[in-house]
Amino acid sequence: MFDQSFSFILTIAALVAGFMLFTGHGSFFMKGGNTQARARKYDEKKMEKVSGICLILIGVATGVDAFTTSVAAKIAYVVILFVILAVFLFVLRTKCIKK
Known part of the structure; x- marks a missing residue:
């Protein structure tokens, strides 16, 4: 029960923070x-949008994970999180760098 309620809290927090960052209203999270x-090296607005998208994806993945119980689904959840973070780092280092 605690595991599922924690997943719901994490889902809501990630979605709220993600949407705030994506829409430009969550700069205080950064x-x-x-x-x-960081401001000299990265474009802050692009970084906020990318961070917001990643948090939304993490929130959706965590919400789906709250309803699964199989070991295969839990492994897939961890793999999805690593993929999201890897893509985030790639985009951050290639598209968000100031030129």
Whole structure:
């Protein structure tokens, strides 16, 4: 029961943060770390959109995972998360870099 309710909370949080970032209203989620160095290197608006899309995808995957119980589905969930993160890093390093 706890596992499923945690998945629902994580799903809602990821979807809300993802939509806020995607629409440009969640820039406060991007604060922290070395923001000046990141601002010099990356296009902040593109980075927000890409981060928002990834969070939405993670939220959808987590929501679907909340309804599955098989080991194969759990393995597929972890693989999907790694693929989303790998694509995020690729896009971040290729499309979001300032020129």
